[in-house]
Structures are given as C-alpha cells and as structure tokens.
Amino acid sequence: MAHRQTNRHNLEYYFWYTSSDGVKHLATSTDTPGAVPTQFNDYAFTPSRFAQEPYPATFPPGGIWPPKTVTDLLVPLGPECTECVGDICYTDTVCEDPICDHTFENWKAATQEWQEYFELRMTEGRGVGVYTKRAFDVGDVLGWYAGELKTTEECKDGDYFMEMEIGPMPWASQTAEETVFIDASIKGNWTRFINHSCEAYATFCVRRVGNVRIMVVEAVKDIPANTELTIDYGPEYYGMSTSRICQCGAQSCVGVKKLKLQEERRAKMRMKTCRKDCPPQE
C-alpha cells in the first residue's frame, strides 16, 4: 500500500489505490476537494487546543488538566481499558496488568508494517475502500484509528472524524459523556479508508495500549482474504433519520429501506395531489 514519494521538502508517504483497470492512483479526501492525505500512524496532539477546555466531567478528581501529553488526555480508564491489547495486532493476547510493559511507541512501529496486509481499491459508488490480502479471525485487532486530536467544537461534520470517549466510559459515570475527535482528513493511517456496511466485518472499539487509549478496528466475524473490510458506522451516519444514503449493497442495507420509504412517500404525495387537482369522476 505504501509508495515512498520524494517531494521537494521531504520523503513522505501518500495513499495509493488501485482502480478497476489495475492502475494505481493517488488518493484524495472525499470531504476536502483536492486535499491529499498523508500517511500518519500516530496521534498529533497540540496542547493549546485543549487549554481552554473545562475539566472533563468523566475524569476522576486529581487528573492532569489541561493535558500536556497524549496520556493526560487519553488516560486509559474505565472497563474498556482494563485489558491492554499489547504491542501487536492480529493476536487475541490481552494483558490485564494496569502498569504493563506494552508501549504506544512499540504499537505505532509495529502497526506501520501491518498495513501491508491490506490494499486500497476503488469501489462501486463508495469511493476508495480497504481490501484484505490475507484472512483474519473473529476477535483479531486489525489496526487503530490515527490522526489529529481535536476538540468537539472543531469537528462538526466530516467524513474522517472519529469520536472517542475520554475518562471512564460514560455508562460508568451514568451522567456525562466527554469526547475527543480523531481527525484523519489530512493525516491518518489506512483505517481512514474503511467504508461502511450494514453487514460489516469489523467494528471500532476503545482499547488500551500501555498508558494510552486507542480506537481499534476489531473483526466481528472471520474475514476471508480478498474481501472488502467494512465497519458499521452506526445509525447516526447512515440511519433512517439522516440524509445520507448507504450504498453497501448488503441484503439488510438501510439505504435500500430508506429509498423504498422515500418512494412510498412520494407515491402518496402524488395520489394526494391528484385527488386535489383531478375533478371527481362521474
């Protein structure tokens, strides 16, 4: 997937996808016309972004705020973070030691290599998607969502924003939900290209690596090689109450239901208009 490119500033990684005729093309952002995302397998953290943010309601008393490091912001608390996913993907090895030896640095170095198990290809009507080059088992951690850490205020609506809870999980505190956004629109890793399916192969879920909270891609079923890796983006993205139309093509696709409902509504409107406009038949 990675093609090392030389530009006049630096050696940089871009994303390349394969079109149906087998030709490689440079990937661009779907929400920012002309923007060329670069490969970035890390969190970009700018403390000044969070300096004015109030102390998160989900943080226990005595937390470090405003955050000075990624760990201050993404402190791995809560039930989802009791187990560390270790230093590598593709295993179901988990570590329950809260102060274990696994490190975010090792995780980033290892996951940089594992992207080679996937290929970016142009799909039918859904932009670039991710395809597997090998099989995976249910429960495997396939990767993690990287990008720039931003406040909720900065991220309203975009194709590459991932919202992640901070502090203990919201259901632990019952009352509050605090989140940060991971923005992969300009800098991110291959997971930014995973398309939605109503019958998805994987899910995004919060996990821990050492002392940092991450959002991993976890297989929810066995995935064969040469298959499009998909995630269910959830009802807020493609659900019945949104204007987006899913084109995943799955049997239970919400887009098909939505279009059917829209057509039924239009037919009802046409009948009403006709009754109003047409003179009653003798």
Ligand SMILES: C[S@@+](CC[C@H](N)C(=O)[O-])C[C@H]1O[C@@H](n2cnc3c(N)ncnc32)[C@H](O)[C@@H]1O
């Ligand atoms: C996170 S991006 C996925 C990568 C994207 N396909 C690309 O080329 O960069 C999400 C965007 O991909 C497209 N997409 C993903 N899944 C889709 C689906 N099931 N139906 C229609 N469009 C989809 C939509 O434009 C969506 O806003």
